[in-house]
Amino acid sequence: MTIEYQVRLDRDACDGIFACLVRDDRFTEASDGLATIDTDGSANGDDELTARFADDRIEDARQAARACPVGAIDVTAVDNE
Numbered sequence: 040m041t042i043e044y045q046v047r048l049d050r051d052a053c054d055g056i057f058a059c060l061v062r063d064d065r066f067t068e069a070s071d072g073l074a075t076i077d078t079d080g081s082a083n084g085d086d087e088l089t090a091r092f093a094d095d096r097i098e099d100a101r102q103a104a105r106a107c108p109v110g111a112i113d114v115t116a117v118d119n120e
């Protein structure tokens with residue numbers, strides 16, 4: 040089922056442990072050794088990233104968020120009403 044949702048990554052909190060990468064491949068390692076969100080093949084290195092998706096992969100993102108030991112990932116479903 041397609042759900043619209045927002046994924047926020049706090050790169051200040053990220054510790055480069057990469058538990059997220061194996062759970063959701065949209066998280067990738069940036070050149071600074073921290074995680075980033077690769078939304079369209081062009082990962083960037085801002086301190087706080089927010090990406091919006093509309094697909095059936097919200098559970099992948101939630102698993103990545105749950106796996107992050109420092110709580111750097113937030114996943115929020117977007118209410119369009």
Ligand code: SF4
Nearest residue numbers: 053054056057059107
């Ligand atoms: S699991 Fe959390 S701390 Fe580890 S790389 Fe991913 S966002 Fe960073």
